[in-house]
Amino acid sequence: MVVARHRGTKITVDLGAIKANIRTVLHTLPADQKLFAVVKANAYGHGLVPVAYAAKEAGATGFCVAVIDEGVALREAGLNEPILILGVNPVTEAPYIAANDLSVAVGSLEFLQEALPLLAEQGLRLNVHLALDTGMGRIGFRQPEAVRQAEEFMRAHAEQFRFEGVFTHFATADMVDTTYFNHQKQAFHKLVGALDELPPYVHVTNSAASLWHQQTAGNMIRFGIAMYGLNPSGREMAPTYALRPALSLTSEVVHVKKITAGDSVGYGKTYTAGQDEWIGTVPMGYADGWLRRLQGFKVLVDGEECEIVGRVCMDQFMIRLPHAVKLGTKVTLIGRDGDAQITAQDVADYVGTIHYEILCGLSHRVPRVYRD
Numbered sequence: 001m002v003v004a005r006h007r008g009t010k011i012t013v014d015l016g017a018i019k020a021n022i023r024t025v026l027h028t029l030p031a032d033q034k035l036f037a038v039v040k041a042n043a044y045g046h047g048l049v050p051v052a053y054a055a056k057e058a059g060a061t062g063f064c065v066a067v068i069d070e071g072v073a074l075r076e077a078g079l080n081e082p083i084l085i086l087g088v089n090p091v092t093e094a095p096y097i098a099a100n101d102l103s104v105a106v107g108s109l110e111f112l113q114e115a116l117p118l119l120a121e122q123g124l125r126l127n128v129h130l131a132l133d134t135g136m137g138r139i140g141f142r143q144p145e146a147v148r149q150a151e152e153f154m155r156a157h158a159e160q161f162r163f164e165g166v167f168t169h170f171a172t173a174d175m176v177d178t179t180y181f182n183h184q185k186q187a188f189h190k191l192v193g194a195l196d197e198l199p200p201y202v203h204v205t206n207s208a209a210s211l212w213h214q215q216t217a218g219n220m221i222r223f224g225i226a227m228y229g230l231n232p233s234g235r236e237m238a239p240t241y242a243l244r245p246a247l248s249l250t251s252e253v254v255h256v257k258k259i260t261a262g263d264s265v266g267y268g269k270t271y272t273a274g275q276d277e278w279i280g281t282v283p284m285g286y287a288d289g290w291l292r293r294l295q296g297f298k299v300l301v302d303g304e305e306c307e308i309v310g311r312v313c314m315d316q317f318m319i320r321l322p323h324a325v326k327l328g329t330k331v332t333l334i335g336r337d338g339d340a341q342i343t344a345q346d347v348a349d350y351v352g353t354i355h356y357e358i359l360c361g362l363s364h365r366v367p368r369v370y371r372d
């Protein structure tokens with residue numbers, strides 16, 4: 001993986017904003033609520049380790065990742081807090097997960113049964129969070145009886161399993177209509193009711209639930225997108241506490257030219273100038289996560305909106321400038337320039353997706369720089 005450090009394109013992450021967002025939500029929660037920072041997918045594109053350390057400083061007492069390797073990377077970076085892997089893993093990896101003192105979501109009795117001899121052989125103990133499928137339809141137990149069996153199995157094999165948590169995930173916590181959310185909540189209480197004893201962590205709350213369903217359940221929240229300062233509902237609902245976006249994406253003009261009416265720009269000749277125009281070239285393309293579909297979108301140059309003309313290439317795109325600008329002039333793709341602002345939500349709206357996908361799609365080639 002090569003990071004393009006010798007190019008004027010960069011992501012700037014404001015760790016102060018991340019910390020502020022955590023402190024804000026912690027203020028709104030009852031004092032006994034713990035916060036695990038969701039740092040999967042390279043901390044939603046912001047950078048795994050720096051974000052994890054900033055989150056810890058602001059009060060996060062654990063982390064959530066999606067895959068084993070992300071958890072191991074946090075351990076290698078010196079973080080000793082609980083780290084929960086939210087995704088399903090091959091059972092053959094159970095000893096490796098345990099050896100790295102990671103915790104894992106388990107959604108079937110078979111996983112426990114098959115992991116048992118592998119763990120016993122190496123004298124290892126696995127931290128388990130039972131995943132309950134209350135309506136997300138992704139992973140987890142769906143029947144109370146199965147939950148009870150899993151609990152019994154872990155208690156019967158306490159040398160190999162530590163029953164550390166139980167959780168579910170809401171599919172519609174970010175929507176105005178709460179019918180399905182309430183249905184999932186009820187399903188959760190029914191499934192959890194099958195347990196003899198609650199484990200140390202009971203958790204259901206994601207960012208959306210922390211904003212719009214604070215009284216839901218549990219003693220820990222899995223705090224993702226709102227930590228990065230973005231509204232999980234997109235534009236559907238107003239946030240109930242302040243969110244400060246942490247990421248900005250900037251580049252620079254590396255080439256400027258005047259073209260005349262009839263000249264075209266870019267692959268496929270999809271843009272033809274109607275008159276004399278100034279065109280600037282920006283070193284960022286779809287290989288960096290700046291999608292090809294962004295032709296026609298606007299970026300900011302000196303606080304002014306400039307249209308992306310022609311198709312976005314793999315490593316560059318072109319913009320129509322109001323006048324000639326100096327080489328090296330800053331281009332803001334996401335963030336603020338003077339009074340003008342482009343948000344990740346604006347980018348997402350333009351290409352018909354959600355801001356999560358835009359941020360996670362910013363490739364490793366773009367360097368991340370941090371300020372606090």
Ligand SMILES: Cc1ncc(COP(=O)(O)O)c(C=O)c1O
Pocket residue numbers: 038086169205206207208222223224225226232
């Ligand atoms: C199981 C689980 N919990 C929590 C989160 C965090 O969600 P959000 O970023 O909306 O806070 C996710 C994100 O995908 C998730 O999959």
